[in-house]
Structure formats: C-alpha cells, structure tokens
Amino acid sequence: SQTIHQWPATLVQPVGSPLSLECTVEGTSNPNLYWYRQAAGRGLQLLFYSVGIGQISSEVPQNLSASRPQDRQFILSSKKLLLSDSGFYLCAWRPKDRGLLNTEAFFGQGTRLTVV
Amino acid sequence: GQQVMQIPQYQHVQEGEDFTTYCNSSTTLSNIQWYKQRPGGHPVFLIQLVKSGEVKKQKRLTFQFGEAKKNSSLHITATQTTDVGTYFCAGFSGGYQKVTFGTGTKLQVIP
Numbered sequence: 001s002q003t004i005h006q007w008p009a010t011l012v013q014p015v016g017s018p019l020s021l022e023c024t025v026e027g028t029s030n031p032n033l034y035w036y037r038q039a040a041g042r043g044l045q046l047l048f049y050s051v052g053i054g055q056i057s058s059e060v061p062q063n064l065s066a067s068r069p070q071d072r073q074f075i076l077s078s079k080k081l082l083l084s085d086s087g088f089y090l091c092a093w094r095p096k097d098r099g100l101l102n103t104e105a106f107f108g109q110g111t112r113l114t115v116v
Numbered sequence: 117g118q119q120v121m122q123i124p125q126y127q128h129v130q131e132g133e134d135f136t137t138y139c140n141s142s143t144t145l146s147n148i149q150w151y152k153q154r155p156g157g158h159p160v161f162l163i164q165l166v167k168s169g170e171v172k173k174q175k176r177l178t179f180q181f182g183e184a185k186k187n188s189s190l191h192i193t194a195t196q197t198t199d200v201g202t203y204f205c206a207g208f209s210g211g212y213q214k215v216t217f218g219t220g221t222k223l224q225v226i227p
Binding site: 032034036041042043044046049051057059090092094097101102104105106107108109110 | 122146147149151158159160161164166204206208213214215216217218219220222
C-alpha cells in the first residue's frame with residue numbers, strides 16, 4: 001500500500017533562518033506531488049506541484065522554493081524565513097490520472113511551522 | 117487562473133440541523149472532488165463528481181455537481197458532532213495535474 005511521510009511534524013524557526021521540509025512517498029512510482037500551505041483557520045493554498053523529477057511548477061511568488069531530486073521525494077525550502085511563512089504545510093501526492101477521471105489526493109500529516 | 121470559492125466560510129449548527137456548503141468555480145470543471153479535514157488533521161478524500169448534474173450520496177451526505185459544471189454543493193442531513201471539520205472542494209486544471217482547492221467551509225456542530 002502507498003504511504004506518504006512528511007517531517008517534521010512541528011517546527012519553530014527564527015526569522016531569517018533557512019527551511020527544509022521533506023516529503024517522501026512509498027509504494028508507488030511517478031506520482032504527482034504537491035505542497036500546500038494553510039494559514040490558521042484558512043484554506044489550502046497551492047505552492048508548488050511536480051509531475052516528474054526535476055519538474056516544478058510554482059503557483060505563488062514568494063521566498064519559498066521546491067525541488068524533486070528523486071521520483072518520490074519532494075522538498076520545500078527557503079533561504080530566509082519571514083514571519084508570514086508561518087502556517088501548516090501539507091505535502092500531497094496523486095497517482096497519474098486515468099482517462100477522464102482525476103485521481104484523489106493523499107495528504108501527509110503536515111508540518112506546523114511557526115516563525116518567531 | 118482558476119479560482120474556486122466556497123460559501124459560507126464558517127457555519128455553526130445545532131446538532132441535528134442540516135448543513136450545506138457551496139462551491140463555485142470561475143472556470144468549467146472537468147471533475148470536482150470533495151475533502152474533509154478534521155481539526156488538527158489533514159484533508160481526506162470524500163468523493164468525486166464527474167457528470168453534469170450528477171448527484172451522489174454517502175449516508176447523510178449528498179453531493180451535487182451543477183449542470184454547467186461550474187458549481188457544486190455538499191449537503192449534510194441531521195448533523196452530528198462527528199461532522200465537525202472543514203470541507204473543501206477541489207477542481208482540476210493545468211492539464212489536470214494542478215489541483216486547486218476551494219477556500220473551505222468550517223463546520224461547527226453544537227451538541
């Protein structure tokens with residue numbers, strides 16, 4: 001069966017420090033991978049998505065970046081965190097779509113980031 | 117780009133009352149999915165609607181896809197405390213690889 005791992009679960013970082021969040025998927029190959037951010041009590045903002053190794057689509061201009069060095073690994077990074085980067089970061093994966101049906105998204109447990 | 121709005125943003129209901137959330141897209145959707153996120157948790161897939169005018173039921177939950185495939189609704193009959201959470205719709209674009217979630221409706225059920 002497929003599983004998605006996301007770590008760490010919580011993180012407190014000072015302003016200006018770097019960030020690296022990692023997400024890995026097991027039990028599948030060539031998944032679509034996604035990073036979302038959820039501010040407290042708010043919706044899911046799509047940050048990045050990837051359809052393959054080294055292929056990253058950015059949705060929101062910001063000081064964050066994403067990389068996909070391996071098929072089932074997705075990394076979210078920042079060189080210098082801002083206070084506004086605080087939030088709940090969720091990694092998700094989807095199998096490639098089959099025909100006209102879109103596949104469902106499976107989410108990791110999330111990382112609660114607080115920038116102080 | 118595609119925008120998916122949901123109303124209301126928040127809803128408080130007495131246990132046993134009905135609840136409805138509405139999802140509206142700025143573009144025509146191929147399919148629409150619904151997810152539920154429990155407090156402190158991550159979104160979990162509920163259902164997918166594909167056809168224009170489609171209606172699907174899951175126990176007390178009824179999902180509907182609009183005729184023009186630009187809107188959808190989720191109706192819960194006789195809410196229970198277990199229904200508490202945020203409900204999101206999700207639409208597809210960008211060659212159907214990009215998944216855009218709606219703004220979400222947070223449901224509180226008062227016992």
